[in-house]
Amino acid sequence: MAGHEMRVFASFGMWAARRRHGVPAGASAFPYARGQALMMYAFAFVCAVETFGMWALLRDYPVLHRVTLVLDVYTVVMVLGLHAASVTRPHVVTREALRVRRGAHVDLRIPVERIAEVRRENRFTHTPREGELNLDVGAQTTLTIELAEPVRHMTLLGRPKEISVVRLHAEEPDRLARALDKVRRGRTRPSPALDRPV
Known part of the structure; x- marks a missing residue:
């Protein structure tokens, strides 16, 4: 959890500098955060309003006032940080x-x-199933990826899971699908031709 929060806070600096994490030279990046932006900003605004309200209500109780203010400000920062990380x-x-x-x-x-x-596939419901990882944004995924062999995924709390199907959201799912097809074709080399007798 501490590592997660450090990554969230580090995202603020990258967001301000308009940098992206883990995108090496020659790689293609596919964003997904636009679909949640309005909801995250609205949630941050509601938290900010609540912070002001609690600050006004508890000003006659100094200890509770300070504790609540710290927690409320931290909540607003974390909401914005989660969006920055995305x-x-x-x-x-x-x-x-x-x-x-x-x-x-x-x-x-x-x-x-x-x-x-x-597979290009719009889905709006995601029932949790063993071996599936659903990375929906706004309850929507736009691409389904089936694996020939499972890969190991570590959950937020460090629990390993074997994943065979990944559903994710991307702002440009068709471009992501084409990029994957291109890379997969590039790794499938044609068989060498047999030597002809002289």
């Missing part, structure tokens, strides 16, 4: 792997050779 940590496609992420708490590397199928 903006600065996009999905990434390299020649070797697909890196799927959601904010600072999901970061799963999938080797390209383990990807069996990439």
Whole structure:
């Protein structure tokens, strides 16, 4: 949890500098945060209003006033930090792997050779199932990735899970699907031709 919060706070600096985390040269980044931006800003505004309200209500109780103010300000900062982490940590496609992420708490590397199928699929319901990882934004996923072999995913609390199906949201799902197809074709080399007798 401490590591998660450090990543969230580090995202503020990257957000301000308009930098992205974990996007090496030659890689393609695919953002997903736009679909949640309005909701996150609205939630931060509601938390800020509540902070002001509690500050006014509890000003005659100094100890409780200070504790509540610290907690409320921390909540506003964390809400904005979670959005900053989503903006600065996009999905990434390299020649070797697909890196799927959601904010600072999901970061799963999938080797390209383990990807069996990439399917464009809009889904609005995601019932938790064993072996599936749903990275929805605004309750929506736009791409389904089926794996030939499972990959190990560590949950936020450090529990390992074997993942065979990943559903994720991307702002440009068709472009992400094309990038994955291109990388997969590039790794499937044609068989060498047999030597002809002289």
